[in-house]
Amino acid sequence: MTSTSRDVARAAGVSVATVSRAFSETGAVSETTRRKVLAEARRLGYSPNPAARRLITGRSGNIGLIVPDLANPFFADIIKGVQRRAREARQAILVADTDEQARMECDALRSLARQVDGVILASPRSAIEDLPHDLNIPIVLIHREAPGWWSVSADFAEGVRQALVNVRALGHEHVAYAAGPIQSWSGGMRTASLRRHAAELGVTLYELGSVAPTIDGGLAAADLALATPATALIAYNDVVALGAMRRLTARGVSVPRDMSVVGCDNTMLSQLSVPALTTVGVPRYEAGEAAVALLERSLADADAVPVQQVLPTSLVIRDSTAPPRPS
């Protein structure tokens, strides 16, 4: 049905080796025969069989991408970044959704291992030591740093610091913080940063503990916050912030008049809400692109020393923050 390199070789009056060389950029072939071969190939509708090529070169030409939840807009942007950079490198991407389950990360990793040249693992829920390390393909982590691993993450510590500084500048002295899942590495960064900077900024931090990273988690966080003297609430992410705003409004607490709210991630949601959410901007698209770039580097030089890239974050001020009401 589909034609092979032999067909093209015959038609162009050359050997299959020459056909192969005409298609691989590096091949030593004269310009005239290359043109001849390419023309003949087009006429016959020939394109190299990727399976055969992969069998001999060992390169599959595609990379794996593992995310906790595709429906989470946070990861959607990461995928788009990966996608774009991968397309330039003529790589296809194989995506796996793990439904937020750590075990599925390992399964996905294993089943992808033989199919791809390398894997990008976004916001892994697993502990690093639980990840299989015997599948000799490069792995790049997103939003998780670990010694000896390639990774690209964002400077969450700086982002929430900016949030705290801003809220303090508005006049808030009592700030509540709703943390996310304990396994979240980036969440840990945020908590640590807030603790570190609260004292030196002269704000009292009320840690509300860990809530689910969902709307419902946000509802709970709002009630917890109202039980403290806090006049501002920093949330684990935008979704929690939105949930909190909804609950606050429902309980007659006006945002930002009675309570300022800050989210994290700057997802699409933060622009949609009313009032629009002040949030910590996290580069997602760029993280995806950077991860592919790192993967390419580790693919090019198998024993390159892993780099841990950190992308900048910055506060995006919208309408959910304001000075506290004079009491």
Added chain:
Amino acid sequence: MTSTSRDVARAAGVSVATVSRAFSETGAVSETTRRKVLAEARRLGYSPNPAARRLITGRSGNIGLIVPDLANPFFADIIKGVQRRAREARQAILVADTDEQARMECDALRSLARQVDGVILASPRSAIEDLPHDLNIPIVLIHREAPGWWSVSADFAEGVRQALVNVRALGHEHVAYAAGPIQSWSGGMRTASLRRHAAELGVTLYELGSVAPTIDGGLAAADLALATPATALIAYNDVVALGAMRRLTARGVSVPRDMSVVGCDNTMLSQLSVPALTTVGVPRYEAGEAAVALLERSLADADAVPVQQVLPTSLVIRDSTAPPRPS
């Protein structure tokens, strides 16, 4: 580095053919030797090389998925459905994002063609006749029907009919409709259905024309709606509805007291908004699953006659609709 079937064969004292048979479910091999082979394979860390397998069987074991925009929550759910069903069938999925561009659909189709066993094309922006049809792999369309093509779509006509009936039952006699992009097949279905049923239900339909399927499009739609006597607005999708609600609120028009708003798709957004959005529920997860099922059928029997599956839709009533204010 990695061991091959030959290594396993040698270790187990059998031939490579037997190793192959032990791994392919169908192979005629005695239970005892199969167990022996599998044990030896596990010990050596062997797993069949997918490239070699593909080269000879012609099956790649993965399917392609092309979507206009990964960041659109609408498609995210479709992917999750595809993902789930594909995992059961031990298939990996290769995803391509076309950035809403019709041309990229063709490019993606072509570059995927040799890599996958079949392709699922969600909400194609291209005209059917522009799609390449010479790449002899099965294609399943989502949310687009065309004679001679496999497809799974939703009964948008019924969904918006229900919306119209409901709004009419609440007492609205003047209803505005903001349509989406003209290339949208499903949008066409909605428009046609509204036109068909408006008269018989005794409602006057104000067609606002086509707006961008974005928040900004929704802002525009709101202004257009306010220029008509309409007391209810049906929007192309949830995003447009949200944009409209925002604009209406900004202009001092209370939703749903002064104006009822109905969205379409029942995306996550519709639950997040305040007030929560009444919307037409469209099965996305199920559509993804169904598409894979269809793909499997057409893979199993190459000249099966294409089926066009239609999934049910139903109105989800939330807080953005209410009886019109007595004037």
Added chain:
DNA sequence: CAACTTGACGGAAACGTTTACGTCGCGCTT
């Protein structure tokens, strides 16, 4: 008991490339 089926297994030929190696002209040096 001979002939025949049946099931388990090995040998070997594919599948369609890439690439190491060899050959062959051609132009250049000495």
Added chain:
DNA sequence: AAGCGCGACGTAAACGTTTCCGTCAAGTTG
């Protein structure tokens, strides 16, 4: 004029499976 280097190209051996035959023993039938 002989030797040499070099670029272009062909030959053939991989890559790791699956699968078509063929063989052989064990059971089954007439």
